[in-house]
Amino acid sequence: MLEMRRISKTFAGTKALHGVDLAIYPGEVHALMGENGAGKSTLMKILAGACSADPGGEIWMDGQRIEISSPLAARRHGIAIIYQELSLAPNLSVAENIHLGQEIGRAGILDRATMDRAAEAALRRLGANFGPRTSLAALSVAERQLVEIARAVHARSRILVMDEPTTALSSRETDYLFALIRELRAGGLAIIYISHRMAEVYELADRVSVLRDGTYVGSIQRGQIDPDTIVRMMVGRELSSFYKHEHRARLADTPTLEVRALGDGRRVHDCSFAIRAGEVLGLAGMVGAGRTELARLLFGAAGDKSGDIILEGITRYFHQPREAIAAGVAYLTEDRKIDGLFLDMAVADNIILCTIENDARFGGILDRARGRQRAVAAIRALGIRVASPTVGVGLLSGGNQQKVLLSRLLEAHPKVLILDEPTRGIDIGAKFEIYRIIDQLAGTGVAILLISSELAEIIGISDRVLVMREGRIAGELTGSEMNQENIVALATGSQASPARRAIQ
Amino acid sequence: MSKLNETVPHRSFEALRRVDFRAGFRTMGMLPVLVILCGLIQAATIYVDGEGRFITAQNISIVAQQAAINTVLGAGMTLVILTGGIDLSVGSVLAASAVSAVLVSQVYGALGVVAALVIGLGLGLLNGALISSMRLPSFIVTLGSMTAIRGIARLLGSDTTVSNPELPFAFLGNGSVTVVPGLLSVPWLALIAGSVILACWFVLRRTIFGVRIYAVGGNAEAARLAGINVGAILLLVYGISGLLAGLGGVMSAAQLYSANGLQLGQSYELDAIAAVILGGTSFVGGIGTIWGTLIGALIIAVLSNGLILLGVSDIWQLIVKGLVIIGAVALDRYRLRGNPRT
Structure with a gap:
């Protein structure tokens, strides 16, 4: 469904990504793994239109080459991203947040009734126990995440990127989120799931792709996912003489x-x-x-x-x-x-x-x-x-x-x-x-x-x-x-x- | 370990030059504006009256006196704004200490000066204590104390004008020091203001306390992690602002032989803030000089004086002054563009 080809990104002289390839299929949970700084977030930012890739990279969707030049363009192509720091306005209501940037109205006057109805439909689909008029400030982190997902559902997104969604969740909330993710997957949504937690990836992912130092290492299918393989892929093999280690700890009686x-x-x-x-x-x-x-x-x-x-x-x-x-x-x-x-x-x-x-x-x-x-x-x-x-x-x-x-x-x-x-x-x-x-x-x-x-x-x-x-x-x-x-x-x-x- | 590199890459040289220009603009910033303003007003008086009435020894002495109190308040305000705060209470503190100065002088003579300074310092420290120990925003604390201290000022004088025709320190408000007999004499008020500016310059540039004021305003969290007692710095800074407002009260009482808790010092805080901002000190904190504030206070005084000389009504004076301040803030924005912190 989606293919990213030869994506590179240079920040102020340092290369954050070197020709990364990534293919996403409908109805899969695709885990993206790598050490901190391996380039996962940068790759996702390019997909979201938050930053642009170096010339030469291509993004294809449904067999057609597309340009994602802005966050709005990404949304038009059905790509939705849920960042680690949720990007919602806490001073607005749930419905207003779901429609943020795409408010419904005539001649600049909000049509709140329609907005609420649409938001309610999306919330109900996700099994939320709060209504569209609720103020976002009254919701927990997990519920806010649900609002973000509702926003993606409402926008009829086809690819949903989740960046470490469980960091701030309790185990019960995590279970609920996983159930929801499986449901969305059954509905044909593709989910790119970024996580450090092996257990989550093991439980959820259909496929795992690994990045290291800005390069694509490889992908493995559900059947072959095991922690040792992933760890080996994440850390690589080469250790250079780059590090200096000539000092020797002193064997004092009491530690400093x-x-x-x-x-x-x-x-x-x-x-x-x-x-x-x-x-x-x-x-x-x-x-x-x-x-x-x-x-x-x-x-x-x-x-x-x-x-x-x-x-x-x-x-x-x-x-x-x-x-x-x-x-x-x-x-x-x-x-x-x-x-x-x-x-x-x-x-x-x-x-x-x-x-x-x-x-x-x-x-x-x-x-x-x-x-x-x-x-x-x-x-x-x-x-x-x-x-x-x-x-x-x-x-x-x-x-x-x-x-x-x-x-x-x-x-x-x-x-x-x-x-x-x-x-x-x-x-x-x-x-x-x-x-x-x-x-x-x-x-x-x-x-x-x-x-x-x-x-x-x-x-x-x-x-x-x-x-x-x-x-x-x-x-x-x-x-x-x-x-x-x-x-x-x-x-x-x-x-x-x-x-x-x-x-x- | 590599040695200190004598050469720096070409691009950073460019950056250095540009920043030097900006830094020059930062400190010199408003001086050309002041000079141009003086020239314009002089030209306008020549045009209107046929003779230049602005640049005369007498009028310059008047401008210096008019700028003096605002300079003193602005000096305290500069320290406060450098830490990233604001002190709205200086006008009220000035009123309270002026009333105390007059009242005490009725009985104890020159001790009235001490009383005013102690009251100013005490009220300032109170502001500082609330801001630093309870971590309240300075705007809100001093907004509250501005109102409350105004009440105290009226209370002290039983809501009347207190006066002392025999005020022992009246020479501070109206006398001059003769430097060259018959040729040059400097009003006491201007002398006091000049000394305050010099003292603040010394504190900011040459003392540990001064470096720490800039550090706290530049990055309070980094200052704390560097082992600086941020609370103590803030306490002292507001204390100094209060002390200087007390000094302003002495100057004002000395000028008038009297003080009125209701009217004295109304909206002086706004003039002081305007002087600081005109002087190029950034509202964000951490950037600014005391010389800028002096120039800012002079610009305000020259503007008022010149508009009066030209017979502009006080309504139009307000409008012009306001527009000049907004223009200065626009300049502030321009200066901060390309700042590494933004």
Whole structure:
């Protein structure tokens, strides 16, 4: 029914997709799998008309070549997408949401009665227990999802894309959703289902296609779906000498940092682990497994918590990040633009900001020259490419921005360094340099907690790897157990893998 | 590890140049507007009266006095807006502290100045405490306190005009300091305003506190994660805004020998905000300079003074002033285009 041929996509010089082919048949649930960043979302955005593919790619529907130049065009071809973050207006009613952008009316005056009737018909077909006049704000996440599906049904969509639809659902709601998906499939709808959860794919999918690093790896039919095969397809085989690992963890009696039963009662539960000086501890897991939440909890950035944090033998309780920083814990935030850098400020100010007291004389008066010296030294130490320390940090490339942020943390001479996705969105050369910096820091005795969604990276530079799933530490891998299959198996909770043995 | 690269790619050089231009525009931004405005008004007075009545020593001294109070309020407002907030209560705080200054001076003389400053600081800290500890939006908190403090100002003076013909610090409002005898003397009011601007410049540029104000306004969450006590910064910033409003109250009382809780300082907050925005400080926070605010306050004063000199009715004065402010905001938008944060 639908065929995507040789689809490529280049973002600012990096290729996100390399000539991907994908065929969809009517009445099938087609699961799309791959690691974070493998290109699933980009491919679906192209299908939805949210971004355009590079020239050369083709999309065919019912034997005819079509152009999807805008979200409206996608809708006209019967393609509907339900994003992870639902795209509904919470201030409007259910009926208004179902008709959003295609309101029924005469001369600009809404025909609410017709709209309500049409919405009601779609809702009834889906077995919803709320009416078209209900305000969306009154509905739960699962019910809102139902509204999205109703919108697709109402628009007579033929292909429905669902991006991780069960992330926010309880198990009962998930069962209901699956029943609905099967019903829609029986009605001839094609459903593209993106998920990280092996169990769901196993239960639901007629076919599975796997992407890796922006390339299409292959598809398997229902009969041949087994977790090991999928995991192998997802992670691939080649491991390069790209990663640097020369430091050696020190065998001190007490670990630099010990965490006992840390939790917040919501997204993080009962996490215990220890990091020694000079050790790189990897923290793997799928997006939403609670890794960032754990890091922020540890850093005192996330409010109430239970459990103990023991730093160099002393139990600490950090209420605020500044207390953690003062104690020698530094945190590189996941998104440097949103909660890391001050984009309007100069490179130098960004570097010295955390430790600016060092440049001040009596009464908080700054010695600008000293601050600049410190900034210049830091710029040189990490090889940040910038014409002058007074340049605004917003103008730098991603890799250089990341190094600016990293050098701010290093100015505080931390004992424990938490790095949350340190190489996200930076080019390959900068990644290489960041790996070397991490290795050198570990060599000087810093205890490093490395959060990363790139499995090859986490395996390449960590001494041990913890894997989180649904807010808990699902297992620890050391030595030869540290391979991609075992990490994915722990992260997705797939049953059939030998890595189960690694779980205590 | 690679060494510091001396060369940067061609494209980023271009970007740097463009940004330097923008940064120059950002700080210099309104100065040409001020100069052109002065020239236009001078030309218009020559056209109307046959002689230039705008640029004379006497009139410039008047403009400086007219701009002084708004400059002081605008300086406090600049700090607040740099953190991404707003302080609507400065006009009411000014009234309350002016009334207190006059009342206290009736008994304790010059201590009236201290009383006004303490009251201003206290009210400002109260705003700051509500905003930082209860995490309420500054607009709503200061909208409320604007109304409540207006009530307090009237209460203090029993809803009458309080006055003191023997006001010991009246020289601040009407006197001048002779710099060169017979040639140049500077009004005290202008001197105070100039000192406040210099002090704010020093705080913003040369102190830890100043860097942190920009950091909080630029990205509050990043500031918190960088270990900055965001609440304390906000508390201090609103405290300073209140203190400067108190100083404005002293200046106003000194000028008039009296204070009226009902009328004094009405809509001064709007003039102060207009001065800050005219000066190129971004409402989003994190971008702006104190010099811009000085220029903004001067533009407003020059505009009022010039329109009066030309005999324009006060109704038309309002309309022109309003349009100038909107034009300035349009400029603000242009400036922010291509900003990395957007």
